[in-house]
Amino acid sequence: MLLSILYIYYQIGTTDYEVLLTFLFSKSEQKFLWFSFFGSFATKVPMVPAHLWLPEAHVEAPTAGSVILAGILLKLGTYGFLRFSLPLFPEASFYFAPIVYLLSIVGIVYTSFTAIRQTDFKRIIAYTSIAHMNLVMVGLFSFNTIGLEGAILQSLSHGFVASALFLIIGIVYERHHTRMVKYYGGLVHTMPLYTFIFLFFTMSNIGLPGTGSFVGEFLILAGSFKTNTTATFISATGMIVGGCYSL
Numbered sequence: 644m645l646l647s648i649l650y651i652y653y654q655i656g657t658t659d660y661e662v663l664l665t666f667l668f669s670k671s672e673q674k675f676l677w678f679s680f681f682g683s684f685a686t687k688v689p690m691v692p693a694h695l696w697l698p699e700a701h702v703e704a705p706t707a708g709s710v711i712l713a714g715i716l717l718k719l720g721t722y723g724f725l726r727f728s729l730p731l732f733p734e735a736s737f738y739f740a741p742i743v744y745l746l747s748i749v750g751i752v753y754t755s756f757t758a759i760r761q762t763d764f765k766r767i768i769a770y771t772s773i774a775h776m777n778l779v780m781v782g783l784f785s786f787n788t789i790g791l792e793g794a795i796l797q798s799l800s801h802g803f804v805a806s807a808l809f810l811i812i813g814i815v816y817e818r819h820h821t822r823m824v825k826y827y828g829g830l831v832h833t834m835p836l837y838t839f840i841f842l843f844f845t846m847s848n849i850g851l852p853g854t855g856s857f858v859g860e861f862l863i864l865a866g867s868f869k870t871n872t873t874a875t876f877i878s879a880t881g882m883i884v885g886g887c888y889s890l
Contacts, residue, residue: 644679644680644682644683644684647676647680650676651663664730664731668731668732670734670735673732674732674738676731676732677732677735677736680723680732681728681739683723684719684720684723685720686720687719687720687723688717688720688777688779689717689773690746690747690750690777691746691750691753691754691773691777694750694754697717697772698765698769698770700712700769701713701765701766701768701809702763702765705813706810706817709765710806710810713768713772713801713802713806714802714803714805714806715802717772717801718798718802720776721776721779721780721794722798724780724783725783725791725794737786740870743780743784744781744784744871746777746780747777747778747780747781747874747878748777748781748874748877748878750773750774750777750780751774751777751778751878751881752884754770754771754773754777755884755888756884757770758770758771758884758888759884759887759888762823762824762825763824764824765809765812765822767824768808768809768812768848771805771885771888771889772801775797775801775856776798776801778863778878779798779859779863781875781878782794782797782862782867784867785863785867785870785871786870787869788866789869790862790863790869791866792862792866793859793860793861793862793863794859794863796859796862797856797860797862797863798859799855799859800847800854800855800856800859801856801859803855804844804856807844808841808845811837811841814837815827815830815837845889845890846889848885848889849882849885849886849889860882863878
């Protein structure tokens, strides 16, 4: 990405964003620059196959690190696409949209199913994060207002919900020093209020109507349905599997 920015500076003589928006890159330049930006943003989202760092990072990080990672840092990837890739390289964005859709739906389905068989609380939430952020990518590349608004809302909602879930896991980890799901059966009898809050955020993670995630996911699917019905249909299965791993 840095090399691409240097190339842009060499070509135009400035990195002023407003000036760059008025400059028309050639088709080959757009494709080259879009792909190099894509490499860095896709790793940050993260998209398959550059997603493997996220579960490991969450498992190794302390609670505060996981909250910052889920709440702020993952949004840099989708922000980069929204702020730089789509406005600066519109033709290349259209050209590469099928690749983005393919990687996103593979990411949604694959990570959702992977989340089901995890035994570590943090790994479960990490894989759900990947699925949700890939759904945001489907919304961004729907190229209509509904999908883009849904993507922004889903990003914001995910920031709150995932951060809250990591905080909730952090509370029991501090007390019992384990994150294995099997050891926390019957928690409702000893911590009823905690369990109620946990259930609320779990339902938000699924996308229960009345929560921000529902609004974001619904708008993403409504927007992408206009662009690519097949991708929307496969993406929607992620919400069904989401109910499985969350419950």
